[in-house]
Amino acid sequence: DTPVLHYLGRTDDQIKLRGIRIEPTDIETTLTRHPTITTTRVIVRNQRLIAYYMSNGQPAQESLRDFAARLLPSHMVPTDFVAIDAFPLTPSGKLDRNALPDPAPVAVTGRAPITDTQRQLCDLFGAVLDREVADIDADFFALGGHSLSSIRLISRVRSTFGVNLLLGDVFDHPTVAGVAALVDGAPTATLTRPELVASQRPELVPVSAAQERMLVVDRLPETGVAYNYPLAFTVLADFDVEAFAAAVRDVVARHESLRTVFVEHGTGFAQHILAPDTSAPIDILDDDGTPVDQQIERMTAHRFDLTHDTPLRITIIRHPDRTTTVVLLLHHITTDEWSDAPLLTDLHHAYTARLAGHPPHWKPLPVQYA
Structure with a gap:
């Protein structure tokens, strides 16, 4: 007698590109406002937004991009515009996306830099x-x-x-x-730009508007683990767990955002930065015989409670062939794609130092996120 909802799929073609949801039909409708374009279809291929179009003229790609940039948000402006004579169709009459041609190689003039x-x-x-x-x-x-x-x-x-x-x-x-x-x-x-100057930090740091929105949405049951940000890599050589754990402590001490919890304060939220000796939880598991990607998927299903959990937790999976998979699970409130390189660089630097028997030597960060 209990109603059950079966989710079968989407009825539209919404896509997600670099973390942003996009309705291709919105782009297509806008592009058909161009005086020479009659029909267009927009797809994502290799993390690039590509617009295929039929036209009654020969508009230059640059003019189409300029036209799109005037009418669309920057994340919805296609990277490439490809003119075609007809859209390929499947036997059922639907667009055959796999048959759409790749954009032509970039034509260059070969002018070298002078200045x-x-x-x-x-x-x-x-x-x-x-x-x-x-x-x-x-x-x-x-x-x-x-x-x-x-x-x-x-x-x-x-x-x-x-x-x-x-x-x-x-x-x-x-x-x-x-x-x-x-x-x-x-x-x-x-x-010239004004030099950044450190200011006195209160015990509770206000959250940004973006953080506050994320904290509100994160509490909704339907959000689930949508804000989880996993990074996984495999170590082929011998892996020193103790040195790695020490390196994690070094990195967490260096980056305050990795040891920040978010508490209710007044009518909103505030950041509470924990002590430098705070460490992220590390679980060490043996390979259970299931495919590695399934094991990683289970590890990344953890739902953070940001009022208590630091936004980083780590799982180490030891395989029978002596390789090791390391899974870093972060919450999106503390990281994004831009943060991958500095985080992994600092972690590698600290691990290398700990293998050599000493803490990492690095310059203090001039500023922290606040």
């Missing part, structure tokens, strides 16, 4: 895109850039040149040559 600004920007483009960039006319988005990597580029430009670019600047001038012109033409007043 110091261009050379530095080639390095910045390459660092953000994780590929070599030697052509000052190559399009940032055609090379694999997207809205999040644009923000990273803006941050690196600010750190390197002291110039504050807007997201729209990158969309309007997506080449090394274009950004170099903006940097070289920036007024002198924008080239």
